Amino acid sequence: MPTTRVANADDIALITEHRHSMFAEIGWSTADALTTMSEHFRPWVERMMAAGKYVGWVVEDDGQPVASAGFFELEWPPHPFDPAGEARGYLLNFWVEPSHRRRGLAKGLVKLAVAESRRRGLRVTTLHASEAGRPVYESLGFRRGGEMMLIET
Amino acid sequence: MPTTRVANADDIALITEHRHSMFAEIGWSTADALTTMSEHFRPWVERMMAAGKYVGWVVEDDGQPVASAGFFELEWPPHPFDPAGEARGYLLNFWVEPSHRRRGLAKGLVKLAVAESRRRGLRVTTLHASEAGRPVYESLGFRRGGEMMLIET
Numbered sequence: 001m002p003t004t005r006v007a008n009a010d011d012i013a014l015i016t017e018h019r020h021s022m023f024a025e026i027g028w029s030t031a032d033a034l035t036t037m038s039e040h041f042r043p044w045v046e047r048m049m050a051a052g053k054y055v056g057w058v059v060e061d062d063g064q065p066v067a068s069a070g071f072f073e074l075e076w077p078p079h080p081f082d083p084a085g086e087a088r089g090y091l092l093n094f095w096v097e098p099s100h101r102r103r104g105l106a107k108g109l110v111k112l113a114v115a116e117s118r119r120r121g122l123r124v125t126t127l128h129a130s131e132a133g134r135p136v137y138e139s140l141g142f143r144r145g146g147e148m149m150l151i152e153t
Numbered sequence: 154m155p156t157t158r159v160a161n162a163d164d165i166a167l168i169t170e171h172r173h174s175m176f177a178e179i180g181w182s183t184a185d186a187l188t189t190m191s192e193h194f195r196p197w198v199e200r201m202m203a204a205g206k207y208v209g210w211v212v213e214d215d216g217q218p219v220a221s222a223g224f225f226e227l228e229w230p231p232h233p234f235d236p237a238g239e240a241r242g243y244l245l246n247f248w249v250e251p252s253h254r255r256r257g258l259a260k261g262l263v264k265l266a267v268a269e270s271r272r273r274g275l276r277v278t279t280l281h282a283s284e285a286g287r288p289v290y291e292s293l294g295f296r297r298g299g300e301m302m303l304i305e306t
Contacts (some may be wrong), residue, residue, distance in 0.1 A: 029233035037236035044231055044239060075228055077197055077245065080182035081304050083190035086197060092230065114303060123305040128298065136299050145281065147298035150267060150289050151234050152276040 002066060002105060004112070007056030008130050009049065011068070015056055016042045018068045018095035048072065056093070056114050060106055067096040069109035071116045074126075089117030089125035094133065106136050113135035114140065154257060155219060156263070160209030164221075168209055171221045171248035179283050188257045196232055201225065210248070210265050220249040222262035224269045227279075229253065235276035236237065241269030242278035258291050267293065 007015060013025035020038045023028075023029045029037075048054035053074060070093040091113045096105050117125040126145065129137050160168060173191045176182045182190075201207035205226075212220035223246040231238060244266045249258050270278040280296060282290050 030270050033233045033236045037231045037233055040231035040237050040239070048230075072230065076191045077201075077225065080176050080186045080190055084193050086193070086209035117303075118305070125303040127301055129301050130299070134301070140303070142301040142303045145298075145302040146283070146299035148166045148280055148282050148287070148295040149276045149301035150270075150272070150293070150295045150300040 001061045001105075001152065002061040002100070004057055004059045004108065007049070007058050007070075008069065010088070011058055011065075012042060012046050012049070014046055014058065014065055015068060015070065015093060019093045022093065022095045035108070038073060045070075055113075055116050056110040057109055059096075059100075061100065066100040067105045067109065069094045069106075069113055071113040073120060073122070079124070085121070085123060087120070087122055089113070089120070089122045091125065094127075105135070107140070109139055110136060154214050155214040155256075157210055157212045157217060160202070160211050160221065162199065164209060164211055164218075165184055165195060165202070166198050167211065167218055168198055168221060168223065171245045175246065175248045188222060194238075198223075200213065209268075211260055212249075212253075212262070214253065215231050217251040220258045220262065221265055222247045222259075224266040224300070226273065226275070229277070232277070238274070240273070242266070242273070242275045244278065244280040247280075259286070260293070263289060263293055 015076055016038050019041055020034055023034055045054055055071045057069050058065050072090045072092060074088045074090040076086065076088045094106055094109060127137065159175060169191050172194055173187055176187055183231045199267045210222050211218050219280055227241045227243040229239065229241045247259055247262060267278055
């Protein structure tokens with residue numbers, strides 16, 4: 001029976017590996033970009049966790065990590081959706097090992113991360129979903145946003 | 154002939170009014186939410202401008218402000234699109250007075266804001282567009298992102 005715990009500083013390498021695996025599976029990143037990202041993400045997440053802005057969860061089965069996910073408190077201007085707020089919840093790094101998919105682990109992790117937004121009084125929670133991940137988020141009330149993006153190449 | 158200048162601390166009230174007008178025109182906000190937002194946005198943008206994280210531009214015609222726009226440096230985890238970066242450019246508060254529309258003022262402001270992203274070495278620039286605003290951004294290379302959003306009601 002898988003159990004879930006809050007991540008701590010000893011999980012920084014695992015969280016970084018899971019982020020790397022997630023983007024590798026989506027398939028639009030080069031190997032070089034993923035290597036550089038992981039080098040920079042690792043100290044970033046360590047710093048943000050220490051500052052209380054990043055919260056992670058790890059699911060273990062028989063003592064082995066099989067899934068993880070993260071929450072980041074994202075600075076945001078006061079907006080009609082949260083007119084007195086200065087932050088949004090941002091969900092990231094959702095990863096479930098292929099051997100443990102289709103058991104509801106991702107959905108359980110999304111619920112924990114949304115609860116973290118609520119605990120902090122944040123009225124807006126956002127994320128970026130792959131096509132494969134979208135149905136899980138929709139089932140929990142997430143809807144497409146109006147974001148547009150320009151990427152330098 | 155309209156001229157454009159960088160916004161300064163004396164423009165905080167104008168920037169706040171333009172943000173208010175923008176959301177009022179989109180139409181999905183309540184009057185109460187807009188009032189509360191403006192009360193909180195004003196000190197927020199003053200603080201962020203002083204910190205160098207917010208940059209604004211004001212377009213004047215015959216000495217009167219007729220349009221404005223803003224750039225915010227948004228904290229972001231290292232990501233494959235910008236693997237060594239810790240921030241994205243975020244464009245906000247684009248407003249052109251109805252009397253001065255369809256003259257390319259918005260497009261000129263978007264170009265200035267994208268140039269600010271480049272000046273800071275940020276490889277990703279995002280924004281949230283209304284349906285009316287989308288064609289301007291598309292003409293400059295912006296594409297729909299995969300964002301999803303959960304809003305507490």
